[in-house]
Amino acid sequence: MPAITRRLAMRLALRLTAASAAIAAFAATPAAADEAAEQYVQSILDEAAPMLQSGDQNAMLDAVAQMVDKYVDMRRIGRFVLGQYARQMTDAQAAEYYPLFERYATQVYQNSLSNYAGEPLAVTGSVDRSERDIIVNSKLVNPEPGSAFANAVIHWRVYHSRDGALSVVDAGADNVWLAIEQRSQFTSIIANNGGGERGIDALIAEIRARVG
Amino acid sequence: MKLFALIAASSLALAAHAQAAQLTGSGDPEVLAEELGDAPVEDASVAEADPWEGFNRKMFAVNDTLDRSLIVPAAKAYRAVTHKKQRKGLRNFIANLRTPVILVNDILQGEFGRAGKTTSRFVINSTVGFGGMGDPAERLGIEQHSEDFGQTLAVWGVSSGPYVVLPFFGPSTVRDGFGAAVDIAADPAIWIRTEPAQYFRYSRTGVGLLSSREPLIEPLADIKADSLDYYASIRSFYLQSRQREILNGRTNFDDLPDIGEFEEFDELE
Numbered sequence: 282m283p284a285i286t287r288r289l290a291m292r293l294a295l296r297l298t299a300a301s302a303a304i305a306a307f308a309a310t311p312a313a314a315d316e317a318a319e320q321y322v323q324s325i326l327d328e329a330a331p332m333l334q335s336g337d338q339n340a341m342l343d344a345v346a347q348m349v350d351k352y353v354d355m356r357r358i359g360r361f362v363l364g365q366y367a368r369q370m371t372d373a374q375a376a377e378y379y380p381l382f383e384r385y386a387t388q389v390y391q392n393s394l395s396n397y398a399g400e401p402l403a404v405t406g407s408v409d410r411s412e413r414d415i416i417v418n419s420k421l422v423n424p425e426p427g428s429a430f431a432n433a434v435i436h437w438r439v440y441h442s443r444d445g446a447l448s449v450v451d452a453g454a455d456n457v458w459l460a461i462e463q464r465s466q467f468t469s470i471i472a473n474n475g476g477g478e479r480g481i482d483a484l485i486a487e488i489r490a491r492v493g
Numbered sequence: 494m495k496l497f498a499l500i501a502a503s504s505l506a507l508a509a510h511a512q513a514a515q516l517t518g519s520g521d522p523e524v525l526a527e528e529l530g531d532a533p534v535e536d537a538s539v540a541e542a543d544p545w546e547g548f549n550r551k552m553f554a555v556n557d558t559l560d561r562s563l564i565v566p567a568a569k570a571y572r573a574v575t576h577k578k579q580r581k582g583l584r585n586f587i588a589n590l591r592t593p594v595i596l597v598n599d600i601l602q603g604e605f606g607r608a609g610k611t612t613s614r615f616v617i618n619s620t621v622g623f624g625g626m627g628d629p630a631e632r633l634g635i636e637q638h639s640e641d642f643g644q645t646l647a648v649w650g651v652s653s654g655p656y657v658v659l660p661f662f663g664p665s666t667v668r669d670g671f672g673a674a675v676d677i678a679a680d681p682a683i684w685i686r687t688e689p690a691q692y693f694r695y696s697r698t699g700v701g702l703l704s705s706r707e708p709l710i711e712p713l714a715d716i717k718a719d720s721l722d723y724y725a726s727i728r729s730f731y732l733q734s735r736q737r738e739i740l741n742g743r744t745n746f747d748d749l750p751d752i753g754e755f756e757e758f759d760e761l762e
Contacts, residue, residue, distance in 0.1 A: 361752045389719045408746050416746050432636070438752065450752045456737040456744060457730060460752060465729035466722040487721050 318415040318439040354448035355383040364468040384492040552658040571703040582626040589625030598640035643672025664731035
């Protein structure tokens with residue numbers, strides 16, 4: 282199967298499992314592991330699993346929004362996805378942009394999970410990029426044999442703030458990351474609309490049109 | 494017949510191989526942040542990654558129209574008339590036909606362990622696997638992997654060159670597009686000018702197109718629905734996944750850009 286096919290399938294896997302729960306061995310055994318971050322991610326996965334398995338669609342969407350609000354550092358991601366334009370944003374634009382970004386990103390998670398089957402995920406290990414920046418890996422616990430996602434590694438990027446608090450700042454599948462993809466979209470929209478403040482205004486308008 | 498081949502080719506567009514490095518993030522974050530602060534309004538990193546964006550976007554729109562009007566309806570029809578197991582069998586069969594190209598590239602990259610796996614897969618699946626319709630090799634723990642000449646060039650140190658959207662073939666880079674052409678030319682069926690070879694070629698291309706597009710009907714529709722900029726979204730997915738293919742799964746998280754380690758983020762804490 283061509284690589285992009287697999288990749289997109291992986292993204293589907295990610296979308297399907299973005300907030301789920303629980304075992305396997307990550308191929309490249311990490312040199313450095315971070316237990317606190319691993320436990321943090323596992324607890325999120327455990328908390329999410331029953332919510333995502335409930336049959337009620339609206340309750341599930343609410344649950345996803347709550348989980349995202351509780352664990353995902355939207356402000357940090359919102360700033361990252363602006364790339365170098367983050368510095369060119371005015372205070373007035375920031376006041377408008379961040380709440381809109383949060384609604385947009387939450388909506389993306391909700392759409393992704395609306396067909397979710399609730400298969401549990403388990404943490405398999407972690408890698409420290411730095412002491413503040415940890416990649417936690419997870420896999421499906423009981424993949425359907427032969428499923429495209431059976432060997433997919435779902436990554437969670439955990440940020441360890443100076444005061445010791447943990448938060449999720451990105452999610453990915455097999456080395457394809459969502460926030461990086463979003464940054465590509467956002468900086469592209471800004472650049473194609475004249476860059477700088479004008480471009481940021483255009484981006485804000487696009488997001489507003491999307492979240493209503 | 495021409496049209497059919499054309500459609501077949503365009504399917505590959507969406508399902509083509511994949512990528513280069515869009516992950517910039519090098520050097521000291523603070524220095525980088527300073528440089529970014531001084532940078533002109535032009536988005537230097539994006540411009541570098543995609544200097545032919547104007548052309549690429551036009552090609553992307555053409556491919557997308559073809560996809561929507563011809564390929565997706567055909568893929569839906571294919572799904573309607575086949576059973577899940579039959580589709581899986583066909584996917585395996587087509588993947589098995591590609592094994593020789595993968596083997597050549599494994600060897601060219603000096604990946605002899607992987608070359609052995611590729612050979613075992615071909616032998617097992619072509620025999621016990623009913624000519625490639627089944628994948629007993631995978632049950633034995635010999636997993637499928639993909640290689641192409643673009644990846645071989647990358648391993649040899651050729652940089653990707655600009656991102657380019659090829660007509661019909663879709664997302665690529667200069668290096669990977671060239672690699673794809675070499676892989677096609679390396680296929681014996683391309684050079685045999687007999688009628689059966691021609692039928693084989695057309696069928697393989699047509700079935701390959703539908704077979705690779707069919708599982709992507711929903712994922713691509715989802716991505717499109719959620720994207721503010723579908724083109725940039727696909728470009729990023731292509732480049733990120735291509736990088737992973739080239740590294741043959743030897744993950745290197747150091748290449749990721751930093752998220753929230755710039756000093757300017759401290760206000761958030």
